[in-house]
Amino acid sequence: MPDNLSLYIERDSPLQRLNPLTKLAISFSLILIGFLGPGYWLATLLFICVLVPLSIWGKIGPEFLQRTVRLILPLALFLFVMQSLFYPGGRTVLWRFWIFSVKLEGVQFAYLTATRLMNMVGAFLLLLLSTHPSTLMTDLTRRGVSPSLTYILVSTLQIIPQMRNKANTIIDAQRSRGLETQGSVRARIGALLPLVGPLVFGSLVDVEERAIALEARAFKAKRVKTSLIHVPDSVRQRQVRIGLVVLTLVMIGIRLWPL
Amino acid sequence: MAIIAIQNLTYHYPQTTQPALQDLSFQVEEGEFVAVIGANGAGKSTLCYALTGFAPHFFRGEMSGQVLVAGLDTRHTPLEELMLVAGLVFQNPGNQISGAKFTVYEEIAFGLENLGVPPAEMRPRIDRIMALTGITDFANRSPYALSGGQQQRVALASILVMEPKLLVLDEPTSQLDPIGSREVFETIRAMSKQGMTVIMAEHKLEWVATFADRVIALANGEIILNGPPAEVLTSPLLIEHHIGQTRYTTVAKQAQAEQLWPPERALPVVIDEAEAGFRAYKK
Amino acid sequence: MSFSERLKADFSTMTLVLIPVAIAINIVIGQIVSLLKLPVYLDSIGTVLVGVLAGPWAGALTGVLSNTIWGLTIDPNALPWFPVALFIGLVAGLCANAGLFKTWWKVVISGLLIAIVAAIVSSFINVALYGGITASGSSFLTAYLMASGRGVIESVLATSFIFEPIDKVATALLAWFIIKGLSKRYVSRFPRAENA
Numbered sequence: 001m002p003d004n005l006s007l008y009i010e011r012d013s014p015l016q017r018l019n020p021l022t023k024l025a026i027s028f029s030l031i032l033i034g035f036l037g038p039g040y041w042l043a044t045l046l047f048i049c050v051l052v053p054l055s056i057w058g059k060i061g062p063e064f065l066q067r068t069v070r071l072i073l074p075l076a077l078f079l080f081v082m083q084s085l086f087y088p089g090g091r092t093v094l095w096r097f098w099i100f101s102v103k104l105e106g107v108q109f110a111y112l113t114a115t116r117l118m119n120m121v122g123a124f125l126l127l128l129l130s131t132h133p134s135t136l137m138t139d140l141t142r143r144g145v146s147p148s149l150t151y152i153l154v155s156t157l158q159i160i161p162q163m164r165n166k167a168n169t170i171i172d173a174q175r176s177r178g179l180e181t182q183g184s185v186r187a188r189i190g191a192l193l194p195l196v197g198p199l200v201f202g203s204l205v206d207v208e209e210r211a212i213a214l215e216a217r218a219f220k221a222k223r224v225k226t227s228l229i230h231v232p233d234s235v236r237q238r239q240v241r242i243g244l245v246v247l248t249l250v251m252i253g254i255r256l257w258p259l
Numbered sequence: 260m261a262i263i264a265i266q267n268l269t270y271h272y273p274q275t276t277q278p279a280l281q282d283l284s285f286q287v288e289e290g291e292f293v294a295v296i297g298a299n300g301a302g303k304s305t306l307c308y309a310l311t312g313f314a315p316h317f318f319r320g321e322m323s324g325q326v327l328v329a330g331l332d333t334r335h336t337p338l339e340e341l342m343l344v345a346g347l348v349f350q351n352p353g354n355q356i357s358g359a360k361f362t363v364y365e366e367i368a369f370g371l372e373n374l375g376v377p378p379a380e381m382r383p384r385i386d387r388i389m390a391l392t393g394i395t396d397f398a399n400r401s402p403y404a405l406s407g408g409q410q411q412r413v414a415l416a417s418i419l420v421m422e423p424k425l426l427v428l429d430e431p432t433s434q435l436d437p438i439g440s441r442e443v444f445e446t447i448r449a450m451s452k453q454g455m456t457v458i459m460a461e462h463k464l465e466w467v468a469t470f471a472d473r474v475i476a477l478a479n480g481e482i483i484l485n486g487p488p489a490e491v492l493t494s495p496l497l498i499e500h501h502i503g504q505t506r507y508t509t510v511a512k513q514a515q516a517e518q519l520w521p522p523e524r525a526l527p528v529v530i531d532e533a534e535a536g537f538r539a540y541k542k
Numbered sequence: 543m544s545f546s547e548r549l550k551a552d553f554s555t556m557t558l559v560l561i562p563v564a565i566a567i568n569i570v571i572g573q574i575v576s577l578l579k580l581p582v583y584l585d586s587i588g589t590v591l592v593g594v595l596a597g598p599w600a601g602a603l604t605g606v607l608s609n610t611i612w613g614l615t616i617d618p619n620a621l622p623w624f625p626v627a628l629f630i631g632l633v634a635g636l637c638a639n640a641g642l643f644k645t646w647w648k649v650v651i652s653g654l655l656i657a658i659v660a661a662i663v664s665s666f667i668n669v670a671l672y673g674g675i676t677a678s679g680s681s682f683l684t685a686y687l688m689a690s691g692r693g694v695i696e697s698v699l700a701t702s703f704i705f706e707p708i709d710k711v712a713t714a715l716l717a718w719f720i721i722k723g724l725s726k727r728y729v730s731r732f733p734r735a736e737n738a
Contacts (some may be wrong), residue, residue, distance in 0.1 A: 086685035103354040121618040155358035156562035163566040207355040211555040221339035228368040
């Protein structure tokens, strides 16, 4: 089990060296354009022509594809099954069996939704695989994001694996007793409570001491914080970021225009 | 000059009727190593919180009397100002890892970042403290991937790097194994030798006897003894208040009852004194 | 107290440390419950807890972050639903402000209010993004309703109103039980302790 939830893969590449805000801008403009931009094939094109090349540029191509597919595949399959059968506007029947009929409109809609979600997941993964959370948070704090917010984010990434480790022990115990499938709902809950209870209460009780520790490190000091890590940025990247904002607005504008 | 001056300190946690600390008065000189002993619930932790301002600033509750730390009145000084003067390290090592950082090196830098120390100044300070606490090898590891003893030294380093005038320790080894405890104690002793004022709540009396310049014994929130280790640790009051005594004192006392310890000789609190006493009797 | 002062008070050090723990509680319990195939989600207990102890805004933030982290590590389908999680924390906090987290039957009312808001918000996202058929099991019911001649919005809302209340009332009650199980001294450290 890793010590934190960070997805970052350490590689030496131009993508990794980009300022985190630039990568954040790329990701969010891709997501927004994918959902709100014009054209049926737009999300597909963004994924194949932008995200995949960027991941190869960042030397994280295989990991990027593997993770995206693993996350999106089960969801996409479910969407295709449900939408092709039940899409409300479906008229063109592709083929029929028993009481079900697969409709073209449903398949098309499922494809659109699935590619949009894939584009979104891919955009997030590109950012998270190529950016160390520490670098991202340092840069965001320097730009005026509240240190409280970045603290919450980083601390969450570190606490979940710890809680999950403890929970896994509980789940394994349940599994070995066959409790996850057998027994009534009541029996299953009854068996779980004495195990989950201490986990929840223990972690809540620790909050007080951990808050004291945070104060003892002058977290609430009314001073201008400094940062150990220097995160480089450039004028060129700034221009790219402005360009991305403009591009996003234009793409959404094109979609909305004929309205 | 006294770095700590406490006068008639009484403190109640919120929603309690029994005071956690009752009419405490004592002073600590700069560079002194003072151990605070007492049974569970005697007020050791509360005293540590009072010295660092967490009582009453964090816990609220009612406080009367006065606590002066390096001239600052804790009641009227904001917590973040007190943190510059008095550093606090407590029992549970895991709970002292901030969670804000991914490596030990950054973890130690966290306090300095919050204080606004320029980055160029940080690195030499961090390097020095890491060497002093013996954690240089873990610099790039996750603080969560360390043993309890290692984590506690990281916690200690994270406070020391902020260069407080006073170190307040609340049973820093109570959750560590013997090896981890020894490492932490050695680090604290090294700091004390460099002139740092140390106040340590501790229940391992053998360690207290070797380290402390002075021992304060608490019972039910009150000071029952305050003096040199040899005097406080041999007092019968410790037995009465369930604090116990060092194993050397216990053995020598038993020996005394069976006429195996020189009757005029003071009871020992450290192993060397015990050895000398038994040798003297043999002659 | 002005809004920014209130916000500052809500996001005390205790709150900052509580939120990650609450997110972990959401995710860990949510995963265990889904593994046990119980007929509820129970993936917002932490969100409601923060809403009660630290106010609506801290609750809303907890919801959004839980959802994002769940989406990026477990199931990306969760991502577009972050407004639902936001409103769960927000409404829980508002209910607590109104004194609806003091006794068990008031907590049930809170659970129902949370469920109503969650159902409306999720139906909106559902229709806008998926056309009524999402990637969750309850969509079979929606599909059935639509097949029997009802409109998309009507079917989606009906489904939500069947599934949400059980889950949200259980969530609110569990959060309340957890708070009751904590010591008074401990709860008093939180900015909205008087709401519990």
